[in-house]
Amino acid sequence: MIPGIAEDAVAYLDGTFLPLAEARVSVLDRGFIFGDGVYEVVPVYRRRPFRMAQHLARLARSLGAIRIRNPHDEAGWQALVERLIAAHPYDDQIVYLQVTRGVAKRDHAFPAGDLAPTVFGMSSPFTRPDAAQRDGGLATVSMPDERWLHCEIKSVSLLGNVLARQYAADRGVPEVVMFRDGFLSEGSSSNVWLVKDGVLRAPVKNNLILEGIRYGFIESLAAARGIRFEMRPIARAEVDAADELMLSSATKEILPIVSLDGRPVGAGRPGPVYASLRQGYDEAIG
Ligand code: PLP
Numbered sequence: 550m551i552p553g554i555a556e557d558a559v560a561y562l563d564g565t566f567l568p569l570a571e572a573r574v575s576v577l578d579r580g581f582i583f584g585d586g587v588y589e590v591v592p593v594y595r596r597r598p599f600r601m602a603q604h605l606a607r608l609a610r611s612l613g614a615i616r617i618r619n620p621h622d623e624a625g626w627q628a629l630v631e632r633l634i635a636a637h638p639y640d641d642q643i644v645y646l647q648v649t650r651g652v653a654k655r656d657h658a659f660p661a662g663d664l665a666p667t668v669f670g671m672s673s674p675f676t677r678p679d680a681a682q683r684d685g686g687l688a689t690v691s692m693p694d695e696r697w698l699h700c701e702i703k704s705v706s707l708l709g710n711v712l713a714r715q716y717a718a719d720r721g722v723p724e725v726v727m728f729r730d731g732f733l734s735e736g737s738s739s740n741v742w743l744v745k746d747g748v749l750r751a752p753v754k755n756n757l758i759l760e761g762i763r764y765g766f767i768e769s770l771a772a773a774r775g776i777r778f779e780m781r782p783i784a785r786a787e788v789d790a791a792d793e794l795m796l797s798s799a800t801k802e803i804l805p806i807v808s809l810d811g812r813p814v815g816a817g818r819p820g821p822v823y824a825s826l827r828q829g830y831d832e833a834i835g
Contacts, residue, residue: 561670580649584706587611686807694727713737744793793820
């Protein structure tokens with residue numbers, strides 16, 4: 550068995566549902582050889598996928614960006630995800646979907662002809678952020694963003710993100726805050742938000758960050774709650790002078806960042822804009 554994986558975990562692989570521990574992919578799969586594929590992570594609350602349409606739209610965009618044909622239409626993906634959810638005993642789950650270009654002789658260029666993509670899905674229990682994280686916030690460290698220039702693609706080529714996350718782990722904190730050319734980009738696996746004088750700010754949605762599904766969701770929460778939002782480049786000095794920082798992702802939802810490089814953010818505790826957005830988030834997931 551694989552440590553940390555439930556004995557009864559069920560996976561989907563190329564048309565078949567099977568025990569996760571028995572799922573096998575060829576060593577010539579281009580996902581294994583080149584990281585040539587994309588993925589999605591969909592949170593499920595009380596057996597209902599949250600923002601599913603947005604996740605499927607982003608998956609379609611990622612596939613299009615690297616010219617892999619989308620193996621399913623929206624209804625097909627939905628049916629697949631519903632079966633994965635039903636196969637597991639947990640009410641709150643994290644569904645993982647991955648599509649790679651498929652199996653071919655090793656050659657960097659795309660194989661000729663219509664290669665069948667490898668389609669993989671699995672689900673695991675979703676342990677939501679606990680009270681200590683929600684109410685106490687997270688410590689973070691900063692680092693230069695050393696990733697490539699297509700961070701908008703949710704690619705399985707995650708070496709830059711893996712090394713960034715390990716940079717945090719080596720320093721005993723859960724996440725990094727990355728800067729490219731002196732401007733805020735994002736975390737290793739989260740979007741980063743700033744508050745100054747009551748205004749919520751986030752970096753521009755471009756090729757330098759992954760547009761989280763929570764990005765649009767938090768924008769709409771801010772609008773509904775009368776919080777002014779600005780999307781624009783954010784210089785390092787603004788981050789250092791922020792009243793509040795927070796991050797968002799499918800698994801972390803929205804969490805306050807209370808320190809950066811050992812220095813407190815604002816008052817060093819979660820602020821009022823976070824509290825408002827957190828309340829909106831909890832209400833939306835019911
Ligand atoms: N940015 C990066 C690099 C990520 O890996 C993630 C999610 O894992 C996000 C942002 C947040 O995206 P989402 O809200 O869709 O989880």
